[in-house]
Amino acid sequence: MLAGNPNVGKSVVFTNLTKRYAEVSNYPGTTVEVSRGFWQGNPVADTPGIYGLNAANDEERLTEALLGDADVIVNVVDATRLRRDLFLTLQLIGRGAPMVVVVNMMDEVRRQGQQLDLARLESLLGVPVIPAAAAYGEGMEELAQVLGGLRHKKKSGCRRLEDGESLRFRANEIYGKIAASGGGPGLSSLDKWLTRPFSGLLTAALVLAMIWWLIGGLVANQVVDITEGIVFNRWLLPPIVRLLLRLLPEGLLQQILIGDFGILTMALAYGIGLLLPLVFSFYLLLSLLEDSGYLPRLAVLLDNTFRPLGLNGKAVIPLILGFGCVTMAVISTRMLSTRRERIILAFLLGLAVPCSAQTGVIAMMLVPMGLGWLSLYALILLSIFLAAGVILNKTVPGQSAGLFLELPRLRLPRPRNILRKSWAKSMAFLKDALPLFAVGAALITLLNYGGGLIALENGLAPLTVSWLKLPPQVVGAFIMGMIRRDFGAAGLMALNLAAPQRFVALVTMTLFVPCIASVLVAVKEHGLLIGIAIWLSSLAVALLTGGLLAAVL
Amino acid sequence: MNLLAAFPGKRYVVLKIKDPEVRRQADCLGMGEGEDVYCVARKDNGPVILGRGGQMVAVGGEIARGIQIAPWRARKK
Ligand SMILES: Nc1nc2c(ncn2[C@@H]2O[C@H](COP(=O)(O)OP(=O)(O)OP(=O)(O)O)[C@@H](O)[C@H]2O)c(=O)[nH]1
Numbered sequence: 001m002l003a004g005n006p007n008v009g010k011s012v013v014f015t016n017l018t019k020r021y022a023e024v025s026n027y028p029g030t031t032v033e034v035s036r037g038f039w040q041g042n043p044v045a046d047t048p049g050i051y052g053l054n055a056a057n058d059e060e061r062l063t064e065a066l067l068g069d070a071d072v073i074v075n076v077v078d079a080t081r082l083r084r085d086l087f088l089t090l091q092l093i094g095r096g097a098p099m100v101v102v103v104n105m106m107d108e109v110r111r112q113g114q115q116l117d118l119a120r121l122e123s124l125l126g127v128p129v130i131p132a133a134a135a136y137g138e139g140m141e142e143l144a145q146v147l148g149g150l151r152h153k154k155k156s157g158c159r160r161l162e163d164g165e166s167l168r169f170r171a172n173e174i175y176g177k178i179a180a181s182g183g184g185p186g187l188s189s190l191d192k193w194l195t196r197p198f199s200g201l202l203t204a205a206l207v208l209a210m211i212w213w214l215i216g217g218l219v220a221n222q223v224v225d226i227t228e229g230i231v232f233n234r235w236l237l238p239p240i241v242r243l244l245l246r247l248l249p250e251g252l253l254q255q256i257l258i259g260d261f262g263i264l265t266m267a268l269a270y271g272i273g274l275l276l277p278l279v280f281s282f283y284l285l286l287s288l289l290e291d292s293g294y295l296p297r298l299a300v301l302l303d304n305t306f307r308p309l310g311l312n313g314k315a316v317i318p319l320i321l322g323f324g325c326v327t328m329a330v331i332s333t334r335m336l337s338t339r340r341e342r343i344i345l346a347f348l349l350g351l352a353v354p355c356s357a358q359t360g361v362i363a364m365m366l367v368p369m370g371l372g373w374l375s376l377y378a379l380i381l382l383s384i385f386l387a388a389g390v391i392l393n394k395t396v397p398g399q400s401a402g403l404f405l406e407l408p409r410l411r412l413p414r415p416r417n418i419l420r421k422s423w424a425k426s427m428a429f430l431k432d433a434l435p436l437f438a439v440g441a442a443l444i445t446l447l448n449y450g451g452g453l454i455a456l457e458n459g460l461a462p463l464t465v466s467w468l469k470l471p472p473q474v475v476g477a478f479i480m481g482m483i484r485r486d487f488g489a490a491g492l493m494a495l496n497l498a499a500p501q502r503f504v505a506l507v508t509m510t511l512f513v514p515c516i517a518s519v520l521v522a523v524k525e526h527g528l529l530i531g532i533a534i535w536l537s538s539l540a541v542a543l544l545t546g547g548l549l550a551a552v553l
Numbered sequence: 554m555n556l557l558a559a560f561p562g563k564r565y566v567v568l569k570i571k572d573p574e575v576r577r578q579a580d581c582l583g584m585g586e587g588e589d590v591y592c593v594a595r596k597d598n599g600p601v602i603l604g605r606g607g608q609m610v611a612v613g614g615e616i617a618r619g620i621q622i623a624p625w626r627a628r629k630k
């Protein structure tokens with residue numbers, strides 16, 4: 001199994017060994033669940049990064065449990081932060097399993113001109129040491145060779161663990177022997193720029209504006225015009241529809257496949273023609289943020305802003321990931337240190353953070369309406385986010401922790417990783433979304449066929465028509481929104497609403513209930529009660545806000 | 554003095570860390586009690602960015618208040 005400090009490149013090594021992609025990003029806490037794969041028929045586990053083996057949090061307990069069964073430990077360390085990493089290395093050696101130390105990021109050490117005596121390290125530690133630059137494949141063959149040899153070695157007995165202080169003392173001692181001492185670099189000027197209040201906020205605003213402009217302007221218009229407008233609506237669908245019209249008798253089945261809410265004509269066209277390009281380009285941009293090391297800087301910048309919400313700056317990382325996929329973000333809230341913060345953030349993610357697919361559609365509908373509406377939208381969502389956070393901070397019991405976060409070095413993102421990650425996440429999106437879209441489409445067709453939709457539209461008219469001042473047909477979109485908000489937003493697009501109504505509908509849909517998958521994850525992490533509470537409170541806030549807006553606008 | 558009084562660019566030695574969980578983590582990082590660190594950047598109420606070697610850690614205001622430091626030179630005496 002792989003073990004090591006956070007952000008040292010364990011997942012890169014894992015991908016190299018198993019050829020299975022594990023998510024790689026430049027912030028501590030990327031891997032929150034064990035990923036498994038195989039190397040030459042032997043199981044390999046990639047674990048979340050930890051700083052020590054003290055059973056102090058879930059990750060450490062998890063790693064501890066896995067260590068018991070591990071035949072070989074591959075301890076990945078960051079060559080530029082060896083002094084830190086040796087602490088865990090010594091603890092791991094104490095476990096007695098055959099072990100190899102991969103000294104990763106040697107490329108950065110060379111660039112900094114630092115000297116490391118790795119032969120000396122090997123003799124001091126008494127386990128094989130391999131210099132590597134996993135991101136460039138360096139050292140991976142050597143690792144394979146050493147692993148081949150270690151596989152058959154027996155475990156020696158567990159040595160008694162020393163307490164923290166003397167371990168630290170020994171780690172420092174060893175480091176002193178192998179490294180020429182140096183002061184180390186301070187903050188680069190870019191780093192200073194990013195963490196200072198004024199320039200930092202300016203940059204953050206610019207980054208945000210760029211993302212919206214690229215997605216809402218460029219992708220939503222040019223790219224989707226091609227994928228949905230030409231590929232789907234002109235090339236793919238017409239022949240299929242013609243064929244099925246001929247093959248299938250008129251009736252329910254035909255409606256389910258190619259009717260107004262058909263699986264092919266609506267679910268597939270939305271999922272692949274409209275949403276996939278939006279989602280993919282969104283992930284490309286998010287990956288740039290993740291891989292550059294920008295997110296932890298943002299955490300420093302926003303730490304004080306988050307405090308009234310019962311969160312610390314670290315929360316910004318899962319929050320931003322939520323703009324990719326809320327479900328994955330709820331899982332990555334595990335990087336926060338207290339359960340209280342995780343619950344607060346799960347609520348906020350479910351309520352006020354639209355995922356990539358939804359943001360794409362919303363940007364597509366809002367950007368043409370002009371800057372005024374766009375700013376109003378941002379303002380309303382931000383206020384609700386902050387208000388909800390303050391209320392949650394008052395109601396969720398327990399204590400929040402302060403910020404204590406390692407800053408990774410700023411790095412130039414590697415295009416290969418950006419593409420691979422965005423691709424993997426987009427495929428995950430399709431796998432998640434398409435079946436739900438299909439079920440949702442079939443459901444609505446069935447309702448429509450039996451006259452249930454009309455009945456619902458009439459029955460809910462007090463809510464939709466009188467309260468939200470929207471046409472009764474929005475019921476269809478909101479039913480889709482119950483399945484997934486992005487699906488619902490796409491449904492709104494088909495309605496061709498005019499300015500104030502379109503705005504009300506969009507705000508309501510943004511705040512609307514989080515998708516089924518993310519509620520299930522919240523239930524799994526925090527229990528049924530919290531899941532239901534998130535769902536109901538989102539519904540209530542969405543309808544309340546929508547109605548108030550409708551009355552004012 | 555506590556960490557919030559540190560000056561960017563100056564070296565300090567960590568004397569005492571109040572919060573036990575933070576103390577444990579800082580020790581794993583090699584920035585625990587007895588280590589010398591330098592203040593990389595600081596905002597008035599935090600966070601403070603501490604450096605040591607090639608490492609950097611951002612410490613929020615409340616935690617920084619619970620970390621006692623002394624100017625680095627003092628240790629030499
Ligand atoms: N320059 C350089 N960067 C690397 C190397 N290996 C990994 N990285 C980068 O280091 C960062 C962290 O890599 P990950 O594989 O996500 O690290 P991890 O140990 O799995 O991190 P956690 O899952 O957060 O514990 C990414 O930005 C990688 O691109 C290397 O050999 N050289």
Ligand SMILES: [Mg+2]
Binds near residue numbers: 011023030031049
């Ligand atoms: Mg990882």
